[in-house]
């Protein structure tokens with residue numbers, strides 16, 4: 173349900189941030205993405221990226237709960 177939310181993945185080569193949506197990261201078929209800046213390959217299945225997706229989802233779920241309380 174948060175598939176459209178974007179998270180940023182830092183390139184290990186140049187530090188440039190790659191914006192990907194949670195949906196893309198969850199359903200992506202290719203495990204690597206080339207950095208548009210330096211051409212380094214970024215591992216989209218790495219532990220760090222998965223953790224980032226999970227954290228973003230949790231933060232969004234909490235936000236939604238809080239908003240639900242306010243507008244009740």
Ligand SMILES: [Zn+2]
Pocket residue numbers: 183184185186187188207208209210211212
């Ligand atoms: Zn790069």
